[in-house]
Amino acid sequence: MVSEEDLGAVLDELHRLRNRVPQLTGALAAGVDGLVVAHDTPGVDPEGLAALTAAALGVAVRVADATRNGGFRELLVRGERGYVATYAAGRTAVLTLLAQDRVNVGRLHLEGRRSGARIGELLDAADAAAREARRAGRPLGAVSSAPPTRTRTTRTPRATSTDAHTATDS
Numbered sequence: 517m518v519s520e521e522d523l524g525a526v527l528d529e530l531h532r533l534r535n536r537v538p539q540l541t542g543a544l545a546a547g548v549d550g551l552v553v554a555h556d557t558p559g560v561d562p563e564g565l566a567a568l569t570a571a572a573l574g575v576a577v578r579v580a581d582a583t584r585n586g587g588f589r590e591l592l593v594r595g596e597r598g599y600v601a602t603y604a605a606g607r608t609a610v611l612t613l614l615a616q617d618r619v620n621v622g623r624l625h626l627e628g629r630r631s632g633a634r635i636g637e638l639l640d641a642a643d644a645a646a647r648e649a650r651r652a653g654r655p656l657g658a659v660s661s662a663p664p665t666r667t668r669t670t671r672t673p674r675a676t677s678t679d680a681h682t683a684t685d686s
Contacts, residue, residue: 518553522642526554526635533613533631537623541598542614545605545635548573553609553639560614569602569612576602590629592621603628606636608643 518526530543534556542557542565550570555562576591593600599615601624611632615624 518639518642518646522638523554525638527556529631529634529638530554530556533627537613537615537619537627539616539619539624540613541616543631544569544612545609545639546570546612547609557614565612569610573602573610590625590632592625599624601625601628603632604636605632606640606643609636609639611635 526545530545533543534540542555542560544555544557544562544565545553546555546566546569547553548570550567552562552566555565557565572591572593573588577588580586580588587604589604591602594617596617598617599619599621600612601615602610602612605611611628613624613628
């Protein structure tokens with residue numbers, strides 16, 4: 517689970533990226549499972565793009581493995597009217613960029629790799645914090661490092677026809 521603050525930071529990174537590369541027409545951060553984390557994709561369905569990215573990622577990972585070229589880093593698709601570039605973003609996410617056909621591909625890769633690394637750091641840290649919170653039994657966003665405290669409550673069992681008395685359990 518990613519906090520609202522972390523999601524805001526990812527979305528800010530997507531906006532900054534689009535400002536640095538004016539030929540970008542969209543940017544999407546998604547989990548490798550195809551679920552949207554954050555997006556700035558006017559005119560494009562983010563859920564559909566995230567699902568397609570996950571499918572393409574699956575094939576790209578298999579190609580990299582089959583050719584013994586190591587783990588996935590990036591994927592570039594060139595269409596008649598533009599590019600779709602997907603970059604690794606940490607352990608569990610990817611960054612997908614949509615660009616016009618006149619984009620400087622070197623600049624696209626430079627900025628995409630940088631933003632993918634930043635987004636990966638944010639999401640990996642959020643994932644680690646969530647795992648630690650679950651392990652410690654704290655709700656996500658809890659600040660205290662102390663173990664959770666339990667409040668004592670008095671419970672009254674339901675009376676039945678054969679049990680006319682009540683008792684408290686603490």
